[in-house]
Amino acid sequence: MAHIELGVDEKIFPGISGPMRYRPETAKPLNELAEVLLRAPNSLTPGERELIAAYVSGLNECRFCCSSHSAFAAAQLDEGMTLVDQVRADPDSAPISTKLRALLRIAGAVQETGRKVTTELVGAARAEGATDLEIHDTVLIAAAFCMFNRYVDGLGTFAPEAPEAYEAVARRIVTHGYGSAVTTEG
Secondary structure, three states: OOOOOOOOOOOOOOOOOOHHHHHHHHHHHHHHHHHHHHHOOOOOOOHHHHHHHHHHHOOOHHHHHHHHHHHHHHHHOOOOHHHHHHHHHHOOOOOOOOOHHHHHHHHHHHHHHHHOOOOOOOOOOHHOOOOOOHHHHHHHHHHHHHHHHHHHHHOOOOOOOOHHHHHHHHHHHHOOOOOOHHHHOO
């Protein structure tokens, strides 16, 4: 049960969906940010960007965000959850591009502290073909997910255990976007 009364059944509105229903006026800009960062046209695929979000959420030990964004990434990557699990376990040995690996290193540095992002990490990402926009968006995705993770965990929201609980939401997000999480049920 969340630390505060959210006015919803947390089994129906787990994780971030409960606080977003509690404060729709803050949910709107948060969903807009997620929509731009994770779904808007970009040279990184939505699946790759969701993978960055899942990776950072896993590093932060945020079960809800890690599970949900892992499902969102898997729904948009040809290799599905197998690849997500490999990246989360060890991005250095996962079968991903060297560019994505370099961007995940940047995301991991941001997760610790933004000051851990060095000119060497940025240079390594550029050497693997990352653009300034991709580097920017990776840093912002990682920073935003540190905030989202702390929002969810700071309120003590409910996170379902079963991976299947995240699959229906993944289909909705992939089809309709982040605003649909607040305006539709479970």
